Amino acid sequence: MDRVLKVHPKDNLLVALTDLFKGEIIIYQDEKITLLDDVKAKHKFLTQDLSTGQEIIMYSVLVGKAQSDLKAGNLIHTKNVKHAANSFEIGDRKTDWQKPNIKKWENVTFNGFYRADGSVGTANYWLVIPMVFCENRNLEVLQEALIHPLGYGRKKTYQNQANKLIDLYQAGADKEAILNTEIFVENETEKSKRLFPNVDGIKFLNHDGGCGGIRQDSQTLCGLLAGYITHPNVAGATVLSLGCQNAQINILEEEIKKRDADFSKPMYILEQQKVGTEADLLSLAIKQTFAGLMEANLQERKPAPLSQITIGLECGGSDGFSGISANPAIGYTSDLLVALGGKVILAEFPELCGVEQNISDRCVSTEDARRFSSLMKTYAARAEDAGSGFDMNPSPGNIKDGLITDAIKSAGAAKKGGTSPVAAILDYPEKATKPGLNLLCTPGNDVESTTAEVGSGANVVLFTTGLGTPTGNPIVPVVKIASNTTLFKKMNDIIDVNTGTIIDEGETIYEAGERILNYVIQVASGEVEVCAVKHGQDDFIPWKRGISL
Incomplete structure (x- = not known):
């Protein structure tokens, strides 16, 4: 294993690949440098003397300037180097490149989920999305109602650990016994219990946006959510709206059209101020999401x-x-x-x-x-x-x-x-x-x-x-x-x-x-x-x- 590396011939730094120590003589190609400082692995040291203000080069570009006079073999750190970068301008196009040899992959495929817009997903999810943070609690209720019953939960191994400690405490264990207890950690999904085996999960995109702030925030949020709804890894979505927020449903629909003009995925939109009671909203959301999952489960990898x-x-x-x-x-x-x-x-x-x-x-x-x-x-x-x-x-x-x-x-x-x-x-x-x-x-x-x-x-x-x-x-x-x-x-x-x-x-x-x-x-x-x-x-x-x- 080499002990140092120069990333580019133009660099005046060497990277330590292992811990180096003050006084060591480092020989790299035609360079012979005596270290003036300890240099931990991953850090860099100079290959030449520099005066205050002179440039430090790595990856062949300017990465900093000396804040004091420095010697070859000095470790660079935040106290002797300050950030510096080259300016840039619109230059000539330099788009020629050495394409890698791809012959071994030309006929290779992966198994994915085809969507109506021609894209292919690497997974198959159903989304539940709030248009505004006011709906986050309703998302939590839906998550509790759907995840474990449909087989998308994970074993509560840490809860099991807590239960074991409770049993020990109730049996009279002292603090020392509790701290020394060994508990095996396991993390397994409930895949075998999934009602819809072709659906990888139901995902809930909680966020703190949709209202307040500036209108551009809501427009941008709608664009992001549209990107997730139209994403090839998504089969469909349940969307919860309060009704009065800045991030309106019509903005979301416009953003979806920008990304997929012929959007045809199942998408259920529920507006709480129109539906009425919380119970009615959640009941409708559960039924519609379940129906969407039935449709999503028809998808298979190809x-x-x-x-x-x-x-x-x-x-x-x-x-x-x-x-x-x-x-x-x-x-x-x-x-x-x-x-x-x-x-x-x-x-x-x-x-x-x-x-x-x-x-x-x-x-x-x-x-x-x-x-x-x-x-x-x-x-x-x-x-x-x-x-x-x-x-x-x-x-x-x-x-x-x-x-x-x-x-x-x-x-x-x-x-x-x-x-x-x-x-x-x-x-x-x-x-x-x-x-x-x-x-x-x-x-x-x-x-x-x-x-x-x-x-x-x-x-x-x-x-x-x-x-x-x-x-x-x-x-x-x-x-x-x-x-x-x-x-x-x-x-x-x-x-x-x-x-x-x-x-x-x-x-x-x-x-x-x-x-x-x-x-x-x-x-x-x-x-x-x-x-x-x-x-x-x-x-x-x-x-x-x-x-x-």
């Missing part, structure tokens, strides 16, 4: 081309290895899918800071390059007006594990998008319609961004992490990919795939990317249940277009 897969790309809890293992690995997976005619959605605009020129140049059209520039600059300006900025994006966890500036984080995060041309620039919550790489304007916030990617049509999400996060989605499998083997072993109950093999076993980016694509095909076919689905991790947070990094 072979579909890989071009019907739309991958969402996400990272969260990133570390200093994310940009050299997990992110470029799924970047190659992205390139493979694009070459096969599929769609890929890359989001998190605050995490493209510093690589805008590369992204802009890869846009197929100058119009899209201009749109990308406008969205980025508007977003950055609004963040600054709010007293923040993209430079404040890295979290304490990011910084602790080697991502000390937003530009370092962004340059690594952008690797998720591979090398293919940018087919379209989308503003939240627009739908991805063009095959190829689509860029979607969202925050870097994990759940807001994942929620948005699914609303734009992603039917599988690849989510890289270096620190560990349980994030999932109600209707789409979120494949969690570890950037390092330590994390994969430590949190294997929430992580699906390990790319730490790139760091410590010599696996190539290309080999890992192909391995991930094969895994995606299994997930899309319903053959593998990812950890987030097993745990019922149904995260759903609409973005209100305020400043969220």
Whole structure:
């Protein structure tokens, strides 16, 4: 195993792949450097002397500037480096790319659910959606009424643990005995009890929007909800409306038509102020949802081309290895899918800071390059007006594990998008319609961004992490990919795939990317249940277009 890595020949940083110590002599190719500081794995040190204000380069782009005179062998950290990124402009199109060899996948299919609009789902869900937060309690009542009786619940293992402790306490156990009690944790679904075996679940999209705020918030929310209702993983929906809220049913219907002009899925709309009593509303909702499930259960998986897969790309809890293992690995997976005619959605605009020129140049059209520039600059300006900025994006966890500036984080995060041309620039919550790489304007916030990617049509999400996060989605499998083997072993109950093999076993980016694509095909076919689905991790947070990094 190598101990250090230079990501690009132009870089003046080396990445520590294992813990290094002050006084060690590091030899890398033709460079010989004596370490002046301890350098933990995932962190970086300089390969040359720098004066105050001089540029620090990684991934061949500007990622920071020295805040003081520094020497080769110095560890870089938040006290001696400040964020810096290159400016960008509308340049020439650079859309030539080296397409990967896809021969082995050309005739491969996955088993999915065909919809009337020609799309194919990787799952088959029924949705229950409130138009406004006032209906959230009614959703909870419906959830209690339907989930376990229809076989979509999960064993209450933690409740069983509590019951065991209650028994011990009542039997006279003291505090020490309680703390030392070993309880086996098990997490199993009730699949064998499902009344409708072809329906993967009933999902309830609780949210705190729909009224108050500004009217644009309601319009955007309706667009997002329309994206979920028309999503290929959704068979139909029950929609609960109070009646007087800003997010009106007619706005939702208009947004649905934008995404599917011939929309024909079963959708039941109930307005509480018209129906009357709560009991009448809930009784009607239960009957209509049950009837919808009967119809949804008629759907069966059938072979579909890989071009019907739309991958969402996400990272969260990133570390200093994310940009050299997990992110470029799924970047190659992205390139493979694009070459096969599929769609890929890359989001998190605050995490493209510093690589805008590369992204802009890869846009197929100058119009899209201009749109990308406008969205980025508007977003950055609004963040600054709010007293923040993209430079404040890295979290304490990011910084602790080697991502000390937003530009370092962004340059690594952008690797998720591979090398293919940018087919379209989308503003939240627009739908991805063009095959190829689509860029979607969202925050870097994990759940807001994942929620948005699914609303734009992603039917599988690849989510890289270096620190560990349980994030999932109600209707789409979120494949969690570890950037390092330590994390994969430590949190294997929430992580699906390990790319730490790139760091410590010599696996190539290309080999890992192909391995991930094969895994995606299994997930899309319903053959593998990812950890987030097993745990019922149904995260759903609409973005209100305020400043969220």
